[in-house]
Structure formats: structure tokens, C-alpha cells
Amino acid sequence: MKNLFVILMLILLDGCKKDAVEIPVAPINSDSRDITPAYTKYGILKGAHFCDKRTIKVFTGDHISFNVKFDSTAIYKTADPANQGDINKLYGFSEGYDNHLNSARIGWGWNNNALRLHAYTYADGKRSFKEISTIAIGAVIPVTIHISGKKYLFSVEGKKVMLPRALNDSTVSGYWQYPYFGGDEVAPHDTYIYILDLAN
Secondary structure, three states: OHHHHHHHHHHHHHHHOOOOOOOOOOOOOHHHOOOOOOOEEEEEOOOOOEOOOOOOOEEEEOEEEEEEEEOHHHOOOOOOHHHOOOOEEEEEEEOOOOOOOOEEEEEEEEEOOEEEEEEEEEEOOEEEEEEEEEEOOOOOEEEEEEEEOOEEEEEEOOEEEEEEOOOOOOOEEEEEEOOEOOOOOOOOOOEEEEEEEOOO
């Protein structure tokens, strides 16, 4: 009788044993994590112009090279439709202390259902810009900005644009310029940009 009781208990307990069940986990949204550890994740928070990482850092040299990735937070709609074509700033350098006097940056914006990168400069206080390329969300985009005499040379995925430069020095002495939203409006939602500095 005792053996029968033990056998019945083992059968009952075995019937209660839970099988291992794999619980599906949603993939991590790239908007909320670093894409790779080597990239710096820059955040422009809702209601801000400036990014969260913008320490003053001296720039010297004749070029910058970097890879950039945008996630879906680069898709936005401005409060005033007239501002949708405004150019946000991605990355670049000033020549001297004033980026509205002499500087070269890559600009970016979401317009006409595409993410667009622009050459964006000031030369002796005169602003110039020109679209370089449309790019895909999530793609690794190689970018360079070179100085060459009185020209700024921009390259995005091998597509090249040239804009005028006021200075003729063979090297730049200035400051790094970091991601900035605007134009006239602030970021309508948290926006993230991932940049990998290459040999500069």
C-alpha cells in the first residue's frame, strides 16, 4: 500500500511538472540603445536645439571623416510646415570661434519623405548650402569634409559637393561642431544620431 501511494504521488508530481517554455521577447528598439559600442550616440531631446554631448573641443587639421547612422527618430514633422525644409546640423568644424563666420558642417533634414544630407557652410559670414544625397534610415553613411585652398569639399557615400571658403590656410584652427536641431524649431521628439569618428 505504501509503495502504491509513492507511485501515485510520483505520477501526480510528474504531471504537475512545467515544461520549459520559451517566452518571446520583442527585439530591442535601436532608438533606445547604442547601435555599436564604437559609435557615439548623440541625443537631441524633445524641445531642445542642442545635443546632449557638446563639450568644447579644439579642432585642428585639414579634414574630418566619420560614419553616421540615423534611426527612425530622424523622421519628424515640424509644427510650421514652412520649416520642414530647414537644415539641422550634423557634424563639422568652425574656423576660429564663431561658426556663423567660418565653418563647414554636414546638414540633415527629413523633407519630402526622405532623409537628406547637405553641405552647409559659412564663409566670411555668408551662409551656403547644397543637398548632397538622400540616405536610408539605419544605413552606415561614410562622410568627409576637406579643406582645399578657398574651397570646402564634402563627400557623402562618394557623392561630392564643393562650397566656397573664405580662408586660404592649409589647416583649420577652430572647434568641433556637434548635432543641432534647427532651423527655427526645436526637436519635436527625442532624436538620436550615431557617429563613428574615423582617423582625423
